[in-house]
Amino acid sequence: AMTRPEKAEALFRSGYNCAQSVVMAFAPDFGLTQEEAERISAAFGGGFSRLRETCGTVSGAAMVLSLRYGAGTGSDREKKTRLYATVQDFAKAFTAQHGSYICRELLALGPGPDSPVPEARTDAYYSRRPCAKYVRAAAELLERYL
Secondary structure, three states: OOOHHHHHHHHHHOOOOHHHHHHHHHHHHHOOOHHHHHHHOHHHHHHHOOOOOEOHHHHHHHHHHHHHHOOOOOOOHHHHHHHHHHHHHHHHHHHHHHOOOEHHHHOOOOOOOOOOOOOOOOHHHHHHOOHHHHHHHHHHHHHHHO
């Protein structure tokens, strides 16, 4: 059987966005169907719908960490603080590995949002974009936080 990091990368290479790939790889651990995981994370690719902000792998990891640690945080400030601290720590660890957790910096893009139209997933796309590597790395890192 594939590891979760392998599954995340395979999902990305089959056409899912970076956030979906991470969330879908961990969905079975939380009783989510693949479709539920796909839908809940769909808008988070490309640094939040191609706004090129937080890398979708980090957003996806934050969703998984919320599934793991987010219950009962509504009025419990201590629990919410622990969750936020965990996500901040994750982002810091991801940045230590890759230099940033911001999509446009990771991809060396200019300032501002990108076109909302996703790029075609061709061999050229996969060879030019480091996203598959980030998907796998985020999933590997995430396992340490669970």
